[in-house]
Amino acid sequence: MGSVINDFTISVATVNGSGSQSANNILMRSIFRMGVPVEGKNIFPSNIAGLPTWFSIRVSDKGYTSRKSKADIFIAMNKATCEKDLSKVRSGGLYFYSTAVKLDESLLPDDLICVPVDFNQLAGEVTQSIQLKKLLVNMVYVGLLAELLKIPEDVVNETVKFQFKGKESVFKVNQDAVSVGRRYAQEHLQKLDWPFHVEKRELTKDKILIDGNTASALGLVYAGCSFASWYPITPSSSLAESFESFCEQLRVNKDGEHRYAMVQAEDELAAISMVAGAGWAGGRAMTATSGPGISLMAEAIGLMYFAEIPGVIWDVQRMGPSTGLPTRTSQGDVLAAARLSHGDTRHPIFFPSDPAECFEFANLAFDLSERAQTPVFVLTDLDLGMNFWMSEPFQYPKNPMDRGKVLNAEDLKRLGEFARYKDVDGDGIPYRTLPGTPHDLAAYFTRGTGHDPKAEYSEDNVNYQALLNRLDRKWQSIQALVPPPDIKMSDSGFAVIYFGSTDRIMEEFAATMGESGKSFSRLRLKAYPFHKDVTDFIRDHKKIFVLEQNQSGQMRELLSHAYPQWADKFCGLPLSDGMPLSVEELAPKVLQGGLLG
Amino acid sequence: MASNELGFERNDYKGKKSTLCSGCGHDSITNHIISALFQSSVNPYDVAKLSGIGCSSKTPTYFLEKSAGFNSLHGRMAPLATGVKLVNPKLTVVGISGDGDSASIGLGGFCHLLRRNLPMVYVVENNGVYGLTKGQFSATADVGSSRKSGEINSFSSIDLCSVAIEMGCGFVARSFSGDAKQLVPLLRAALEFNGTAFIDIISPCVTFANHPGSTKSYDAVKEHKWQLQELGFIESKEEITADYEGSTVITMHDGSKLVLTKVDGDLHDVTDVMAAQKLLFEARQNQQFATGLFYFNEEKPTLLDQQSVTGTELYRLGESELRPSLEQLNEIQNQYR
Numbered sequence: 001m002g003s004v005i006n007d008f009t010i011s012v013a014t015v016n017g018s019g020s021q022s023a024n025n026i027l028m029r030s031i032f033r034m035g036v037p038v039e040g041k042n043i044f045p046s047n048i049a050g051l052p053t054w055f056s057i058r059v060s061d062k063g064y065t066s067r068k069s070k071a072d073i074f075i076a077m078n079k080a081t082c083e084k085d086l087s088k089v090r091s092g093g094l095y096f097y098s099t100a101v102k103l104d105e106s107l108l109p110d111d112l113i114c115v116p117v118d119f120n121q122l123a124g125e126v127t128q129s130i131q132l133k134k135l136l137v138n139m140v141y142v143g144l145l146a147e148l149l150k151i152p153e154d155v156v157n158e159t160v161k162f163q164f165k166g167k168e169s170v171f172k173v174n175q176d177a178v179s180v181g182r183r184y185a186q187e188h189l190q191k192l193d194w195p196f197h198v199e200k201r202e203l204t205k206d207k208i209l210i211d212g213n214t215a216s217a218l219g220l221v222y223a224g225c226s227f228a229s230w231y232p233i234t235p236s237s238s239l240a241e242s243f244e245s246f247c248e249q250l251r252v253n254k255d256g257e258h259r260y261a262m263v264q265a266e267d268e269l270a271a272i273s274m275v276a277g278a279g280w281a282g283g284r285a286m287t288a289t290s291g292p293g294i295s296l297m298a299e300a301i302g303l304m305y306f307a308e309i310p311g312v313i314w315d316v317q318r319m320g321p322s323t324g325l326p327t328r329t330s331q332g333d334v335l336a337a338a339r340l341s342h343g344d345t346r347h348p349i350f351f352p353s354d355p356a357e358c359f360e361f362a363n364l365a366f367d368l369s370e371r372a373q374t375p376v377f378v379l380t381d382l383d384l385g386m387n388f389w390m391s392e393p394f395q396y397p398k399n400p401m402d403r404g405k406v407l408n409a410e411d412l413k414r415l416g417e418f419a420r421y422k423d424v425d426g427d428g429i430p431y432r433t434l435p436g437t438p439h440d441l442a443a444y445f446t447r448g449t450g451h452d453p454k455a456e457y458s459e460d461n462v463n464y465q466a467l468l469n470r471l472d473r474k475w476q477s478i479q480a481l482v483p484p485p486d487i488k489m490s491d492s493g494f495a496v497i498y499f500g501s502t503d504r505i506m507e508e509f510a511a512t513m514g515e516s517g518k519s520f521s522r523l524r525l526k527a528y529p530f531h532k533d534v535t536d537f538i539r540d541h542k543k544i545f546v547l548e549q550n551q552s553g554q555m556r557e558l559l560s561h562a563y564p565q566w567a568d569k570f571c572g573l574p575l576s577d578g579m580p581l582s583v584e585e586l587a588p589k590v591l592q593g594g595l596l597g
Numbered sequence: 598m599a600s601n602e603l604g605f606e607r608n609d610y611k612g613k614k615s616t617l618c619s620g621c622g623h624d625s626i627t628n629h630i631i632s633a634l635f636q637s638s639v640n641p642y643d644v645a646k647l648s649g650i651g652c653s654s655k656t657p658t659y660f661l662e663k664s665a666g667f668n669s670l671h672g673r674m675a676p677l678a679t680g681v682k683l684v685n686p687k688l689t690v691v692g693i694s695g696d697g698d699s700a701s702i703g704l705g706g707f708c709h710l711l712r713r714n715l716p717m718v719y720v721v722e723n724n725g726v727y728g729l730t731k732g733q734f735s736a737t738a739d740v741g742s743s744r745k746s747g748e749i750n751s752f753s754s755i756d757l758c759s760v761a762i763e764m765g766c767g768f769v770a771r772s773f774s775g776d777a778k779q780l781v782p783l784l785r786a787a788l789e790f791n792g793t794a795f796i797d798i799i800s801p802c803v804t805f806a807n808h809p810g811s812t813k814s815y816d817a818v819k820e821h822k823w824q825l826q827e828l829g830f831i832e833s834k835e836e837i838t839a840d841y842e843g844s845t846v847i848t849m850h851d852g853s854k855l856v857l858t859k860v861d862g863d864l865h866d867v868t869d870v871m872a873a874q875k876l877l878f879e880a881r882q883n884q885q886f887a888t889g890l891f892y893f894n895e896e897k898p899t900l901l902d903q904q905s906v907t908g909t910e911l912y913r914l915g916e917s918e919l920r921p922s923l924e925q926l927n928e929i930q931n932q933y934r
Contacts, residue, residue: 033934208933218929224919226911227684229676246929250921258905259918261683266709270676273669273706277680280667281645281688282912284919285680303670393930396923401916434912435665435681436688438642445658445666457658 011071017049023138035201039065064508143181212384215355217242219362229274268296302341328578329383334554353503355391370404428473482527622774622800633784653695653722672703675710690717711764732805743810767894768794782830825889829856
């Protein structure tokens with residue numbers, strides 16, 4: 001076999017709860033620290049311990065990190081899946097299996113190089129504790145692979161130290177387990193015809209390797225979010241928890257007083273109602289949730305829309321409908337978010353595509369929400385939220401926070417009049433006061449029922465129509481406030497419109513399609529409603545594949561609704577298996593369907 | 598007309614004209630709230646009056662026109678209040694809810710607000726029926742009581758005061774909409790209480806629950822009323838002149854005092870949580886309508902204490918307080934290299 005440098009995929013099959021996550025992270029980050037592009041995807045069950053989980057690491061000089069359906073190197077640690085796992089290895093690939101899985105050797109296929117390793121015994125060289133041994137077997141395979149892949153010892157050791165920061169004894173025992181794995185590879189695996197190696201590069205310089213939920217949480221801190229309420233739900237819980245820990249680090253005064261408040265609510269109904277209260281009172285308030293959560297929040301979000309209260313709803317999407325696949329990724333909440341709640345409501349949405357945009361869009365979402373006095377969604381997904389992504393470093397917010405049209409007592413004195421829902425500027429966005437403003441004109445009564453410009457209860461038909469017409473004008477104003485899309489033109493007449501985490505596969509997808517002679521323009525949406533540049537792009541193309549990870553083509557539906565004259569240009573594919581997209585699976589479908597000519 | 602210490606007249610605490618049925622108990626409560634806020638010289642600019650949905654939840658329109666108000670969603674007054682108060686702790690939060698709002702659709706929020714001990718006055722205007730939808734039973738309707746149509750309620754009722762004590766609430770009282778003498782001092786004490794002050798006010802629905810089979814009619818309330826104490830409220834700056842021997846005097850955290858003088862039966866020890874629960878249980882068994890302060894405990898930390906925001910008005914914080922530095926950002930990012 002010839003040598004394969006920086007272009008392969010490693011998959012590890014373990015049992016959920018066996019502690020393999022930190023081992024996999026160490027392996028991945030070691031490669032990243034060698035300057036080689038790498039990303040990891042954790043395919044895990046909705047379970048605390050006992051069910052199968054797979055972690056795959058893709059190494060690519062080209063920066064192609066989409067999921068591969070078959071691995072080049074496989075580590076089988078799970079008895080329950082080891083037989084089936086044989087089919088997840090590319091022909092000619094390497095299949096290491098723990099002797100503890102008791103695999104029937106007659107099943108081993110001829111086209112794989114299969115190597116049994118007694119990981120338990122090797123871990124036993126480091127510890128006699130049964131509990132600890134279970135964790136350390138993972139570090140043994142890290143050592144074994146590091147040796148075979150030629151990842152230098154100091155790189156791995158530094159990463160182990162980084163992973164177990166400040167816990168000297170934990171670091172030591174893990175490092176010992178790595179060494180045992182290395183030594184085993186040196187002593188017993190030298191005769192393997194081993195083709196895969198990692199070679200040092202400068203391709204990850206300045207970049208960071210981080211999950212989207214952490215990036216979002218930090219972005220929210222820098223966006224000035226002062227209030228968060230949430231109800232635990234996969235895959236958004238780590239976002240809320242990261243926000244809290246960043247606040248503990250960055251928003252506590254010397255006297256212990258907090259510059260944030262955070263409540264774990266009793267349910268999503270309460271979480272969003274707290275956001276409504278906090279937003280009404282003038283705080284930058286948010287909640288983090290997932291699909292089932294936004295379903296429960298529908299009523300309060302309708303109230304916020306109608307009573308014109310700012311707030312940010314961060315939806316880390318998972319696979320629906322219903323409880324669906326709680327630990328699998330999806331872009332299936334697009335329509336739900338856009339039109340959440342009864343009656344006529346619509347909400348702006350941001351679609352960050354990587355951790356750097358998770359950070360950046362947190363601030364944009366709050367600025368828009370306070371400027372337009374309306375709830376704003378940010379849609380990420382499990383793949384972006386919970387997996388580690390390479391990212392450009394975060395940019396410190398360029399502009400001061402936009403707190404929107406808020407009048408204080410001095411303003412009221414100067415103006416001599418105030419009507420909460422009057423369209424003073426003709427942009428559909430009225431002025432507001434905050435509770436506690438010491439002026440006779442300040443107080444108004446907020447309600448979800450019909451109201452006139454002075455916020456008085458009103459059932460008058462003419463007034464009600466005027467109110468909804470004003471909200472339409474506001475929607476037009478919002479269209480001018482959203483960021484423009486990312487566009488890359490080709491002259492084939494064909495195009496792809498996409499958004500969010502699928503950005504990660506686009507370069508590889510374009511290259512793969514190019515091999516079949518297909519070129520296309522690309523437009524990556526950053527927000528809904530659609531920016532005016534989207535209009536020109538659609539007009540200028542004859543056929544447009546709307547790439548999205550859901551069944552019915554939800555973005556396609558929004559586009560068709562926004563551009564009915566061009567609705568027949570749009571096409572799509574149902575992509576709802578819950579797995580991060582794989583170019584090698586997607587490209588044949590696109591070719592077969594003639595979606596790009 | 599007399600003004601209070603802040604120079605406001607009683608009229609300054611009024612709101613719009615009520616649109617409730619003539620004779621509704623809720624309108625009396627509105628009046629008592631106006632009296633309490635006026636007498637206690639609460640600054641109307643610093644009040645947030647919040648409610649859910651229902652007849653009771655309409656009433657914040659009828660008092661404090663100078664205060665910000667929010668008639669929110671059915672059952673969501675409690676979490677709404679939580680968001681408001683945490684962001685602006687200087688606001689005096691007066692929450693008005695009903696038995697449908699707090700004992701059914703919002704029972705979860707009610708319980709969790711009490712667990713967290715959010716400083717606010719939480720009033721339930723309790724009439725045992727859904728008035729706006731024409732008289733269905735609510736969860737506080739007593740078992741065996743009847744609807745106007747004759748239908749008998751077969752389900753046990755939820756006693757919100759018992760629930761409140763169970764949830765750790767430190768100020769739990771019940772009163773009657775028509776009893777200004779009891780209710781005004783209770784409301785004034787509730788306004789000073791550092792934590793959630795819960796008052797369940799039986800407030801007859803003249804249209805749907807004032808018939809003989811109702812246990813929350815004016816007649817039923819009069820007949821079964823069991824008043825624990827007579828209440829007096831003494832502001833912190835007032836000197837005690839009378840002799841209160843035989844009464845219980847509670848000194849609140851700000852120095853104001855609540856004087857409890859027994860009326861019916863033995864003097865109830867309001868600091869004894871078991872005695873309070875026993876009293877409520879027995880009153881239910883004996884179909885007595887017990888009124889007064891059942892439980893008082895101001896020791897429990899409030900949600901503002903727990904969140905360490907007692908001295909911070911989050912809504913006022915600007916960029917320099919909310920947005921950490923570039924150096925801090927870079928330091929954190931370096932951990933992900």
